[in-house]
Amino acid sequence: MNGAPLIYVARCRLHRNGANLIQALHVAESFDRIGVPTRLYLPPAKGVTVTARLRDFGIDELLDLRLDPWLHTRFGLWPFFVRHLGELRRARGIFTHNLMLSRWLARFGLKHVLEIHDADRDLVQGGWMDHVVGCHRSRIIDWLVPVSRAAAKVLTESGADPERVLVAPNAVALKAYAALPKFDPTRLDHPTFVYLGTLAADRGLHVFDALARRGIGHAVLIGESEPGSHFVTPDSVESHPFVPHHEVPGWYGRSDITLLPYPPQLATADSMSPMKLFEALAAGRPIIASDLPVLRELLEHEKTALLVDPEDIEAWIAAIRRLQSDRQLAVRLAHAAAERAHDFSWEKREEKIARTCGWL
Missing domain, CATH: 3.40.50.2000 (Glycogen Phosphorylase B;)
Structure with a gap:
């Protein structure tokens, strides 16, 4: 060679x-x-x-x-x-x-x-x-x-x-997620949702705002605003500035359910392969994601994630309520996500x- x-x-x-x-x-x-x-x-x-x-x-x-x-x-x-x-x-x-x-x-x-x-x-x-x-x-x-x-x-x-x-x-760098605490279904009574990345109106962040305002859980947004986006962090959520990438796994470890609310209007929604998806799998938390064709290439509804209408807030709430009421499903999804991560x-x-x- x-x-x-x-x-x-x-x-x-x-x-x-x-x-x-x-x-x-x-x-x-x-x-x-x-x-x-x-x-x-x-x-x-x-x-x-x-x-x-x-x-x-x-x-x-x-x-x-x-x-x-x-x-x-x-x-x-x-x-x-x-x-x-x-x-x-x-x-x-x-x-x-x-x-x-x-x-x-x-x-x-x-x-x-x-x-x-x-x-x-x-x-x-x-x-x-x-x-x-x-x-x-x-x-x-x-x-x-x-x-x-x-x-x-x-x-x-x-x-x-x-x-x-x-x-x-x-x-995803699997080794970085190996030491995260295991998913704890007892925390689902008031789950924490964490978003890490660019803060912009086209990232589906209104979902985190709506869940926090409805008292369904604690939402944390971490990142910096996209230049020119004029995004204003909602008062309902906890916010932090950008963190170094090696700190990302630790924040996933503090979460209980991973949300991937990509809107269909996102410029890359038709052909993307978002690294957040693979980080979510490696974190070993139950995932709720937008039901988009490009995400269905990697996620299977009710086996590795719950897939919902990205523009229907009530669908996101219903998916969370389902995990809260069916803890066995939540545990299965968390385990399946971690297993699926090994392919990536x-x-x-x-x-x-x-x-x-x-x-x-």
Whole structure:
């Protein structure tokens, strides 16, 4: 096997807290762990110490992470490829989830694997589908790795070769959840619900507000408002600012029921693979989630979760009341969630990708 590393090129900024950054760090670390040495290139970061920042995300500090100023958009990105062309040509493989970087890789004739996070918004609405399908059919994009079956369907219906489309949902760092206290059904009389992430009106947070106002449980919202969203945290809930990602499991450990109230109007609702879902599974709490096709790819009603109409508050209340009145169901769902999580470790995910792409 080629002794050169896999090169992962991304445009996530290390000083920010986006899901794409968290995912990229875990992907690179997990490729390393399964025996595929990986070098992750990111743009420069403002005012951060790399080792401390990796620690915030619970990432191995030995990760070969390089912050390259030529990945800053002010330089147009192409100088990065000029400077690293030899390294990229010698690489075991090239991996990216960024469409602009994929375009530059194609222009330099560099075969690569492209991970697709959002088929509808990015490819269809964003006008990237012709580039992606054309490069895939010409094999400059060797493999497409959509994170959901729904995204894969959009790709193949648009002309991508289904024989080189690998569906790989996101995953979770299982070890971080191993020490959480077990689900305690006696706490369901007045359960705690915790949300961690971006605070915005399109995240279904009105569900937490409604449950708190109706006295059904204690709601905790943790995160920072999306720029320009003008989201105001309701008085009914307990709120906390953003916490480092390595603290997320502990907050799930304080919860009793996990709510995933994704609204169908969410821009990514048609093809997403939300990391919160896999964190919820690993936490081993009963899950109540929006009944959306993309979530039904991973959750089964009454077996691994209760699925409800995302826009019907009374349906969310009824689902909670059902768990309160049927503690055996709540225990079964909690156990099933924890068992299901074992299918979604980052290492299993990256091993599947690496073997498919010939990197192992």
